[in-house]
Amino acid sequence: MAEEEAGDAERMEVSTELPQTPQRLASWWDQQIDFHTTFLNHLARLVPEIYFAEMEPDLEKQEENIKMSIFTPLEWYLFGEDPDISLEKLKHSGAFQLCGKVFKSGETTYSCRDCAIDPTCVLCMDCFQNSVHKNHRYKMHTSTGGGFCDCGDTEAWKTGPFCISHEPGRAGTTKENLRCPLNEEVIAQARKIFPSVIKYIVEMTVWEEEKELPPQLQIREKNDSYYCVLFNDEHHSYDHVIYSLQRALDCELAEAQLHTTAIDKEGRRAVKAGAFAACQEAKEDIKSHSENVSQHPLHVEVLHSEVMAHQKFALRLGSWMNKIMSYSSDFRQIFCQACLREEPGSENPCLISRLMLWDAKLYKGARKILHELIFSSFFMEMEYKKFFAMEFVKYYKQLQKDYISDDHDRSISITALSVQMFTVPTLARHLIEEQNVISVITETLLEVLPEYLDRNNKFNFQGYSQDKLGRVYAVICDLKYILISKPTVWTERLRMQFLEGIRSFLKILTCMQGMEEIRRQVGQHIEVDPDWEAAIAIQMQLKNILLMFQEWCACDEELLLVAYKECHKAVMRCSTSFKSSSKTVVQLCGHTLETKSYRVSEDLVSIHLPISRTLAGLHVRLSRLGAISRLHEFVPFEDFQVEVLVEYPLRCLVLVAQVVAEMWRRNGLSLISQVFYYQDVKCREEMYDKDIIMLQIGASLMDPNKFLLLVLQRYELADAFNKTISIKDQDLIKQYNTLIEEMLQVLIYIVGERYVPGVGNVTKEEVTMREIIHLLCIEPMPHSAIAKNLPENENNETGLENVINKVATFKKPGVSGHGVYELKDESLKDFNMYFYHYSKTQHSKAEHMQKKRRKQENKDEALPPPPPPEFCPAFSKAVNLLNCDIMMYILRTIFEQAVDPDSNLWTEGMLQMAFHILALGLLEEKQQLQKSPEEEVTFDFYHKASRLGSSAMNAQNIQMLLEKLKGIPQLEGQKDMITWILQMFDTVKRLREKSCLIVATTSGSESIKNDEITHDKEKAERKRKAEAARLHRQKIMAQMSALQKNFIETHKLMYDSTSEMSGKEDSIMEEESTPAVSDYCKIALGPKRGPSVTEKEVLTCILCQEEQEVKIENNAMVLSACVQKSTALTQHRGKPIELSGETVDPLFMDSDLAYGTYTGSCGHVMHAVCWQKYFEAVQLSSQQRIHVDLFDLESGEYLCPLCKSLCNTVIPIIPLQPQRISSENTEALAQLLTLARWIQTVLARITGYNMKHAKGEKPTIPVLFDQGMGDSTFEFHSILSFGVQSSIKYSNSIKEMVLLFATTIYRIGLKVPPDEMDPRIPMMTWSTCAFTIQAIENLLGDEGKPLFGALQNRQHNGLKALMQFAIAQRITCSQVLIQKHLIRLLSVVLPNLKSEATPCLLSVDLFHVLVGTVLAFPSLYWDDAVDLQPSSISSSYNHLYLFHLITMAHMLQILLTTDTDLSFRISFSGLPLAQIQEESEEARSASSFLAEVSQYTSGCIGCGIPGWYLWVSLKNGIIPYLRSAALFFHYLLGVTPPEELFTNPAEGEYSALCSYLSLPTNLFLLFQKYWDTVRPLLQRWCTDPALLNCLKQKSAIVRYPRKRNSLIELPDDYSCLLNQASHFRCPRSADDERKHPVLCLFCGAILCSQNICCQEIVNGEEVGACIFHALHCGAGVCIFLKIRECRVVLVEGKARGCAYPAPYLDEYGETDPGLKRGNPLHLSRERYRKLHLVWQQHCIIEEIARSQETNQMLFGFNWQLL
Ligand SMILES: [Zn+2]
Ligand SMILES: [Zn+2]
Ligand SMILES: [Zn+2]
Ligand SMILES: [Zn+2]
Ligand SMILES: [Zn+2]
Ligand SMILES: [Zn+2]
Ligand SMILES: [Zn+2]
Secondary structure (H helix, E strand, C coil): CHHHHHHHHHHHHHHHCCCCCHHHHHHHHHHCCCHHHHHHHHHHHHHHHHCCCCCCCCHHHHHHHHHHHHHHHHHHHHHCCCHHHHHHHHHHCCCCCCCCCECCCCCEEEEECCCECCCCCCECHHHHHCCHHHHCCEEEEECCCCCECCCCCCCCECCCCCCHHHCCCCCCCCHHHHHCCCCHHHHHHHHHHHHHHHHHHHHHHCCCCCCCCCCCCCCCCCCCCEEEEEECCCCCCHHHHHHHHHHHHCCCHHHHHHHHHHHHHHCEEEEEEECHHHHHHHHHHHHHHHHHHCCCCCCEEEEEHHHHHHHHHHHHHHHHHHHHHCCCHHHHHHHHHHHHCCCCCCCCCCHHHHHHHHHHHCCHHHHHHHHHHHHHCHHHCHHHHHHHHHHHHHCHHHHHHHHHHCCCCHHHCHHHHHHHHHCCHHHHHHHHHHHCHHHHHHHHHHHHCHHHECCCCCECCCCCCHHHHHHHHHHHHHHHHHHCCCCCCCCHHHHHHHHHHHHHHHHHHHHHCCCCCECCCCCCCCCCCCCCHHHHHHHHHHHHHHHHHHHHHCCCHHHHHHHHHHHHHHHHHHCHHHHHCCEEEEEECCEEEEEECCCCCCCCECCCCHHHHHHHHHHHHHHHHCCHHHHHHHCCHHHHCHHHHHHHHHHHHHHHHHHHCCCCHHHCHHHHHHHHHHHCCCCHHHCHHHHHHHHHHHHHHCCHHHHHHHHHHHCCCCCCCCCCCCCCCHHHHHHHHHHHHHHHHHHHHHHHCCCCECCECCCHHHHHHHHHHHHHHHCCECHHHHHHCCCCCCCCCCCHHHHHHHHEEEECCCCCCCCEEEECHHHHHHCCCCCCCCCHHHHHHHHHHHHHHHHHCCCCCCCCCCCCCCECHHHHHHHHHCCCHHHHHHHHHHHHHHHCCCCCCCCHHHHHHHHHHHHHHHHHHHHHHHHCCHHHCCCCHHHHHHCCCCCCCCCCCHHHHHHHHHCCHHHHHHHHHHHHHHHHHHHHHHHHCHHHHHHHHHHHHHHHHHHHHHHHHHHHHHHHHHHHHHHHHHHHHHHHHHHHCCHHHHHHHHHHHHHHCHHHHHHHHHHHHHHHHCCCCCCCCCCCCCCECCCCCEEECCCCCCEEECCCCCCCEEEEEEEEEECCCCCCCCCCCCCCCCCCCCCCCECCCCCEEEEEEEEEEEEHHHHHHHHHHHHHHHCCCCCHHHCCHHHCCEECCCCCCEECEEEEECCCCCCCCCHHHHHHHHHHCCHHHHHHHHHHHHHHHHHHHHHHCCCCCCCCCCHHHCCCCCCCCHHHHHCEEECCCCCHHHHHHHHHHHHHHHHHHHCCCCCCCCCCHHHHHHHHHHHHHHHHHHHHHHCCCCCCCCCCHHHHHHHHHHHHHHHHHHHCCCHHHHHHHHHHHHHHHCCCCCCCCCCCHHHECHHHHHHHHHHHHHHHHCCCCCCEEECHHHHHHHHHHHHHHHHHHHHHHHHHHCCCCHHHHHHHHCCHHHHHHHHCHHHHHHHHHHHHHHHHCCCCCCCCCCHHHHHHHHHHHHHHHHHHHHHHHHHHHCECCCHHHCCCCCHHHHHHHHHHCCCCCCCHHHHHHCHHHHHHHHHHHHHCHHHHHHHHCHHHCCCCCCCCCCCCCCCCEHHHHHHHHHCCCCCCCCCCCCCEEEEECCCCCEEEECCHHHCEEECCEEECHHHHHHHHHCCCEEEEEECCCCEEEEEECCCEEEEECCCEECCCCCCCHHHCCCCCCEECHHHHHHHHHHHHCCCHHHHHHHHHHHHCCCCCCCHHHC
8 A cells, every 4th residue: 555655656757757659658667666556647647638539539640649658658568578579479379279259240150050069159250161060051140249259169069169270289289389478577567467457447437427537547637628428228219319419409410410320339429518517408408309209318428528538548448458368368367367356355346247237337339348358358268257157147136137127239238148158068067056057047037027926926917018028038048048058967066956946947937837817708808908928928938948957857867856846846836726626526427527616618727837837748758767666756646646737738728629619709819829829839849738748647647537527527528428418509519519629639639649759659850750741741841841840949950851851852943932842652651630730721731632642542531540659658558548438438429429310519520530539449459469469458449349338229339330420421521431440440350359360351351342342332423423513513613703704814814825835926927927938038138138028917905805907097006115224235334324314415325335225015915095094094093092102103104904014105016018129120220329329329418408408597417528429410319219109107196106105215215304306316216226126136145045036925026016116206207307317327337428426436336326327217318398218129228238338337346346365366376277267268358358457547456366366256246236137127127037047046147147138258248349438438437536545445445246244153152152241341431330231243342231321312312322333233223132131132213122032042942031041052053044034134123013013012111222
């Protein structure tokens, strides 16, 4: 204590002068006597100075200051040298043994089902990838945060506890070497420093004074500088907080949002700085504003700025400590020791416990850092983990209570650390032995639950708070963790403490036994359904804990017996009320039972009986151990009282029966739900199953007749079996019948269900196998469905995989759906119709399935029970139920009722059960007879059943009754079963009469034969009747359905079936036309053009079902269609898009095809009028609907009335105008019209127009002429002399539709408001024609399909309509406008013609130019007076020359952009083929052509590229263009293409294309042919500076063929993707909170989805990162993969999207959305391909619309913020 004064004295000195460098400061510290005081002084001086600007801190500066003036000196002081050097040394001195990585929320963790001790043992991504478990049956999960990696913990793994990076040392180095590189001095320094550090951290963290600092830190005059600090809580929503802040602080929304985000993340934040009074005022304001919005005020404090500063620094110091400790185990140990040291003479707990106890009061950010501190110290050192655990258990009660009253999530509570300690087997054992942790936990439970205890000391959860009770579950969970690994060695102390734990646990169960009792409501329905969920939820939580307790007990006979005794005592204690109630007597067939006069239908009953069920569980385990004989040593016979034990479970089963019989209708839904869970897989093991076992115990220990009398009495059925009564009330009869059925079922279960180890001689495997068999008898099921129907053990395992392949075979899934397991045939024999885990529906489904199957196999329909396994000795007496008098009486009574025509007191179901019981009895006797000599078998079912029931005249035995039943016609369905039983009687009889064996067999077999004959006869007759009935039914059904179906639906069927045969229909159509035109040329262009093939088209309107022929003068018919922007072909993904197309000039398409406009159709035809009516009706009805956002009516969207795909317009259907060329004209013209002349004519025409316009208006078309060409022989009218015809006249209706469709293309393609007069409308028409063709061509190529043979019907019809529409569109426009566009287009390919802004050759798509010029060209024939168009022959030349010119331009494009990379060429020239090809004509032409071209480009194009290479590149490059052109001309002109284009694309395709398009196969010949005309063109193109510029920017060049887009490559193993996502950091925010990384499957970008940080504003609306990305990446349409959830989402526009199955499947062929199951997932190529096609077929919008149509009610996800 003396030093303290000295320290005080020095304080003055410190403040005057301080060493400047860290090193000097450290050595100065060294000279001080008391480090702690010096250290505090130092902090007191510096911390407030560094953390002064809380509101707007300069974080970098802060960090730098802290490092320079505090951390680095501390490190110098610690190491005595430059810390960088020391730390570097330490880094290499050896790895840790434990990974200990702390998981952030949302991070993926891995567990191994083969090797993990329990499922809480997990690995981080890195360790997993480097571990052996990667190839095991691993599971993936998403962490909720707070856990840590168990790599290196040998207790957590059965094998492979280390990953490669945490493996302890390579061979040769010992552990010691690895661990201790620290020298004594450093250790001594650490001992000095660490206690001060941790003390400061703890003291500042738990500091409660708002205005004062601890005296040691208060070294200066206090200033009036405060903060108003707001804390996070769970009562207030984001919006509430923002609202309150805005009001109270009068600040901007953005500022309030900033504060709120920070508060949510960190847990607290200063929202205002200032003098105390001001902050106090702000505090009150915030409180009162928040109180207005919700009941609780926000938590606000006013803190002095220095308090705030020190608290902030304390956390930073914690992080520093973390870093230092990561370097050495010694550091960690020293730190832990400091934390555990109790201050001498102080009442306070040690430092670490003080932190623990303070945890619930801390805010989020602080907790996180402190938990990390614990992880990186205590949890990394096994020994200290134990000390920590002991401290934890010491304060367990308090910690849990604090947690329960806290409102923070469990993941950030100190109590969540329990899993890290309790699941470690050695630690758990230690805690039980030393601290009796089981009792501690159960007592905690008892202490936190009393508010739910009623006056009988039973729980009652009425009006419970879900949140609070949810917190209590955490305590129950701890119990599970403690029990999760069974001890292998039992010490005396462990046994004692465990038994202590059981006693304590039984206290809880006592409060549950009989809780929430109910009484049947008669008369009035209950007013409110009582809360039942809480009790059932606790039951679910307890299920595995109860099982584990039983398993622990079963470890050792002695323990089990003591536990049994305790449990038995507890049951008896809970049954006192029963023992004292009044008695009644039941009598039947001479047997009497005296019992309590309890009635389920009148008295109180509860379904919660955990103690009775635990006792049943212990009994079974006793039987399994073979120790039942010792039971009386612990529970004397006279105390055992089996009828008391049976009583409550029996009541429960009766309650279930009465609920089924609808006797409890008035008690509402809550009871029905409870009964459901009672038998559900989540609860049944510790509810229903155990009740059946308890009855089996009863049946094996009680007199069978007495037992049955008790059952009859409790089921309230004793009267029903008393023949004297007769009931008339139908409802009552129904009720009785149901009760009898229920009772018979339970009796079947008692004697038949032996599949529990300990009840019957079965193994656990056999039990699981039987469950699976029965599930698969219902239907084939996917893996997940089977797993869901099997109970999980404490390790979440079902044991499914171990046995499934023994009983079932796996059927792989196709492109959709999932893989399923099918039952093996040999397992069918194990089917038991009365399997006790079947629900009612499962039972009838399974029965139906199995009968159907037997019928198909031509077998009889009897479904007798399979022979059950043998009972264990302890249960063997239960079979006596079968042959006791009362049972016989029951069976006989049922059969008698059934043969009595006047009786209603029986049902077919009841009979079936009676048959089942008969069969069980006979099987039992048969089995016994086969095993032992006849005289020893006392089980005499046969004998009893053959005995007459009474001595009356008409007395009959059971066999006689069965014969009678066979004759009853209504029991047709049971005949086979009755026959089976009668045969069984025979078999048993013969076994009994072994002595006269020979006689018996012969007569027996004869009788069987006779039986069979009559049997067959009967069968035939039955079949005939059944067939007649079936036909009659069918007729009626047909009549009914005819009445019901409406028109559309009838026709939908028709349409569906036709679309399936689409391929066929196409070929049929073509075949029909082929013979007629086979003589003609299959050439589309030029003078040799073949004829158009047209046919009369009569279409049916899907709306009115009327037929109409398509004619230009008729009213229009239309195709439903959808226009969309598309980036499917882009060569430049993500190119910035103009969000509004107001200023875009769409005449030329860029060569990268970045954004196109695609027009698709579903191919359904309507009258224009019908469609308009339909659309109006939809509009009208949508005004009344709530869900209008399904489609956007404003922009013309609707669903196709037939196929429901999303459409936004219609395409008018216009017939093709047939054209034929007469041969005489052709000859003449061929001489005259050369390319040169044609060009001159065209130019003359254009000039003429130009001059004409120039007279009146200003010249709009700037045309420049080369002098030489302006030949006067060609004048304005020359063009007309080659042949003209009058223009086509369309009906007004068609014109109207043309205009409508054209406007839609314009509106959607450019994202502008509709404007019918906009000059860009024709451009957009041409553009969508070209782009749609290119997209379809690309798709066909992608799928390897032929150009014409494989088009879908909808594509075919769509293209046809689109091209004919485009022809008509020109006519509905101003011709001057079209001319204007045409001249601009022509300026690309005509010599001597130039217009403004002619783009450079390399940056236009020439196919678009081709489509535009061909469609616009007829406008040159227009004259003011007459409406003319070129004649067939004229247009054939126009097409030919336009096509040839543009093709040559495209060739140049291809050659200029050829990849001349040398290495690429070398790889080619190595081929011997290259030499040969070099000699070819094409190669030579190519070389010489390029030599020519290179002259113009001044060397920009490298010479010396081999000719063959040029030719190959050209041929490959030009094919897509040629294919597109062939499609275009075919749909424009209707000329039949050559055969080769219908079959598979192979060698023949190229030459067929050339021939169809009138091209030489050596394309260079084009240049030779037109050389004189083309040369100036070449020159002009090549010398264009823009082109040369383009060539220099190699990266941006588009090469041909263009690359085909596909979805990005995905890794085969899904965990790789998760790995990738784990490295993802949001680009906008620095924190590492849970993010939703989403992968764009178009471009591979990873985005930060559903997060405010990455939202963008588009047109004034907030959109999420994905939606924003989609705008550029996919023009609004996109496919994303949500990585952490393994879900694919399709999005479109701002507000639409849908989920789509991910292409990843587990080994069972199932997807795993949300990674709920966590099985390893692998990429399914087929499914990914399917997704790719959805994109390339432009079907994303369709998929979205379809899924919205089906799910519209289910969820309203806000897609906009994705
Ligand atoms: Zn790890
Ligand atoms: Zn590791
Ligand atoms: Zn493993
Ligand atoms: Zn119609
Ligand atoms: Zn349709
Ligand atoms: Zn993208
Ligand atoms: Zn972000």
